[in-house]
Structures are given as C-alpha cells and as structure tokens.
Amino acid sequence: MASRQQMTNPLLVGTAIRAQLKDEIPQDLPLEKEFREKTDYTITDHVVELHKTLCKDPRTLELINGLVTHLHAFCREKQVNHDEWTEVVKFLTRAGKESTDFKNEFVLLSDCFGISALVDELNHPKPPGCTDSCEAGPFYTEDAPEVLSGVSLAKSGTTGEAMFFSGFIKNTIGQRIKGAKVDVWQADGDGVYDVQYPNRTEPNDRGKIIAEPDGTFCYRGILPTAYPIPNDGPAGDFLRLMGRHPHRAAHIHFALHAPGYDDLTTALYPSHSPFLGTDPVFATKKSLICQLVEEHNPAEWAKMGFKDGEVKNGRVWVWKYQFVLPTVQEVHQMKQPRRAVL
Numbered sequence: 001m002a003s004r005q006q007m008t009n010p011l012l013v014g015t016a017i018r019a020q021l022k023d024e025i026p027q028d029l030p031l032e033k034e035f036r037e038k039t040d041y042t043i044t045d046h047v048v049e050l051h052k053t054l055c056k057d058p059r060t061l062e063l064i065n066g067l068v069t070h071l072h073a074f075c076r077e078k079q080v081n082h083d084e085w086t087e088v089v090k091f092l093t094r095a096g097k098e099s100t101d102f103k104n105e106f107v108l109l110s111d112c113f114g115i116s117a118l119v120d121e122l123n124h125p126k127p128p129g130c131t132d133s134c135e136a137g138p139f140y141t142e143d144a145p146e147v148l149s150g151v152s153l154a155k156s157g158t159t160g161e162a163m164f165f166s167g168f169i170k171n172t173i174g175q176r177i178k179g180a181k182v183d184v185w186q187a188d189g190d191g192v193y194d195v196q197y198p199n200r201t202e203p204n205d206r207g208k209i210i211a212e213p214d215g216t217f218c219y220r221g222i223l224p225t226a227y228p229i230p231n232d233g234p235a236g237d238f239l240r241l242m243g244r245h246p247h248r249a250a251h252i253h254f255a256l257h258a259p260g261y262d263d264l265t266t267a268l269y270p271s272h273s274p275f276l277g278t279d280p281v282f283a284t285k286k287s288l289i290c291q292l293v294e295e296h297n298p299a300e301w302a303k304m305g306f307k308d309g310e311v312k313n314g315r316v317w318v319w320k321y322q323f324v325l326p327t328v329q330e331v332h333q334m335k336q337p338r339r340a341v342l
Ligand SMILES: [Fe+2]
Pocket: 137, 139, 251, 253
C-alpha cells in the first residue's frame, strides 16, 4: 500500500495531485488480483469490491453496486461494441446540454423508460380497491388558490367545453373521509397548461379545493384535451426511435391530503380520449379511466352553477369519481415486508 510519502513525492505524482492532497490522502489498496473477463474475478467483481472497501454509506453502496452489476451484465449480455457505447455517451451528453429549468431531459427519459412509474409504484403500495397513484408531472404550481368546493377553476374565456367534476373520498371500509384537501390542476381545451402561456398573470385551471365534511367535492371547469410531452430533444428522439409518439391522453391531476391517510397523487382520464394505451410516460392506468356523461339539460347546468352563456355546444361533460384512500397505517404495514426483502 502506498505511503503518505509516496502519495506526495514530486517524483511520483504530478502537481495536480499534490495540489489536491492538502487535506486528505486517499486510501490506496494493493492490486492483488488480476481482473479479467471470463475468469472468476472480472472487472465487475473488482469494482464492487473496491466500493465495498471504500464507500461508507451502506445504502449508497447497495444502490451503486447494484447498478454497476446490472450495467456490466447488460454489456456482456448484449456484447455492446465501442460505437454503440459512444452513441450512448453522446446521447446522455446531449440530454445534459439540452436540459433547462423548464425541460429536464433526464426526467423525461426517466418517464419514457417507465422508471418514474415503477419507482412511484414501488413506493406507494396500496391495499386492494384503493385509487392508483401516478406521477405529478411537471405542471404543478404552488400558487393555486385555496377554494371552497363547488367553485369554477376555469377563468372566463378559457378555451374548451364546460365540464363538471364531482368526487367522493372514502376509505377502504367505505367510510367518508373528513377534512380532505384536493389539489387539482389540468390543461385547458387546447391541451395547454396555464404555465405554458407566456402571458400568464394568475393561476387558471387549478385550485386547492377544501372538500365538504361529508367527503365530497366538486368544481366547474373545462374538459381537458390530449397534449404532447416535450419532444424536441433527446427524449423525443428516443420515442421516435422506438416507434412511439409523445402524446398523453387527456387527464386531470389530483393530489389528495387527509389527516391520517396516505397522500394520493394521481390523474384521471376520460375514456373518450385517444392515446390511453400508448402513454409515453406510462402514467395511464386502466383503473383511472372514467366514463363521462354529456348533460344536455340547461336546468341541470344551472344546478351545477353554470351561468347563461357559459356552456358551449349544448353540453356539459359530467365527470364523477370515487377516490379510495388507505390509512397511513395500512400503507406502512404493506411497506414492511417489501423493505425486508431488500
Ligand atoms: Fe398533465
């Protein structure tokens, strides 16, 4: 093993290393074993062993060594060649260069590879019958107003057809949940979120709804339409390479919070939307698809709170859904055995 003297000897190490060794001399290890492919001590074994010796955080060690092992196995299994690996590195470099505060290509790639959806599912196990979760996506904002149930979340003049959403929040034994707050955010009838309009002055098509004591809530709004995820960068190229498209089915995002219950972030999708089965980010689940009903009776529109002239095309889209939340305890119990397996 190298001594401190060897590590700082100008005859043995250059100026850059000597400059970096002011405070700490890194631990060196003797290279005792030859690591070679198709032997009982490969480069994978060597990297893993090195990390085991030097890395101090157990969880980091577990994650990184797992990743190294899987990546090395992938290269062996697919016999990855130099040109292919160079393409991978170029692609990731582009993803880094083209990422901005508003469009993170790595987040998009995580979504398009199904990893975001997988991590979400691993971390939100649910008892049978509970509403499935999915990722919040990039369009949530903190500035949505807190509002009472029954109001309109769409400003006058918002593009799209009228919609009336009503939700019922209950627990796994069918009891109504009191004290819930429901964050809602959605695109308009052009498939555009308020934050995507350059002239946005205030929140639109979003709100933090205080649910009624009986566990119900409702709001008037606009029927959302399908929209594409950003596809002018590496993530878009990846989708095209795989023969996939970037379009997400129409949906409304919800985040439900209630004392004693596991927070739920999810989205609901109208069954009439295209792209339900080919979601580029794999957030569309069958259980979250809803059948909407068209209401053509003006008297019913008035009961929902719509004023004369607010309803276009002679219909209001009526959207109903029952959210089922597990308690914190129920989720905790489900997570215990999964952690033990790791
Ligand atoms: Fe969305």
